[in-house]
Amino acid sequence: MSGQDQASGLRKWANLQRQQQQTEDAVDIAAAEHVSEHTSSLLSPTVATVEETTILAPSRPKIPLIVVGLPGHGAAQVSKVKARLGQWSTQGRSWAGTPDDWDIRAVMAETADLAQLREQYSRWALWINSDADAFAAMYRTLRQLHERGGPRRLLALHEPNLPRQGLLDNLRGAAEYYLNMELLVLAR
Structure with missing residues (x-):
């Protein structure tokens, strides 16, 4: 396989990884907005702040x-x-x-x-x-x-x-x- 083919394959793989990450980030943000929207009126400000922080920073699987x-x-x-x-x-x-x-x-x-x-x-x-x-x-x-x-x-x-x-x-x-x-x- 030529060096150009290797570089092309690696770029494709990197682009796929980037697209997957962007999709995961979009889902995380949408979920956080949804929960924040529905919980802020029900919870006290202190609890809502803790809840939003937890949702915005989920631990991603390694x-x-x-x-x-x-x-x-x-x-x-x-x-x-x-x-x-x-x-x-x-x-x-x-x-x-x-x-x-x-x-x-x-x-x-x-x-x-x-x-x-x-x-x-x-x-x-x-x-x-x-x-x-x-x-x-x-x-x-x-x-x-x-x-x-x-x-x-x-x-x-x-x-x-x-x-x-x-x-x-x-x-x-x-x-x-x-x-x-x-x-x-x-x-x-």
Whole structure:
């Protein structure tokens, strides 16, 4: 797949995310106006104010993101992923939202129920290390995903200064050519 096709696909996905967010926001505002309109005459001003505040700031469900390739589990690994999503957000990539919008779930590529997870979750990412053995380890992870019925499309998560040329392009090309998998690389 050419770089232009990848960029086009990512723009479509980002636009869809933006449209869904706008629709959710419109529904939230309409619901808040409706409740405010009907409760303000029935409740005292103090209670109505609390009620409106609660309705205007509902907690949205977090977006699940399944991440494979993390070197271990725990809060430190999740923090790395959230930090990268936060960096993309500050770079103007609105689809990334805020780091707290995401429910990061680390999964091992060897997991027996990988095909079931693929059916249940649509957003997957591969954490790419930048050490000397990164290509071999990441390709092995992608191959395991392929063999166990994992996702065919993953977002490449990596350190911010990792250039596209080299590891990322080689890994993306190998995934596409040998495994028929799409690795979305967002490096500059």
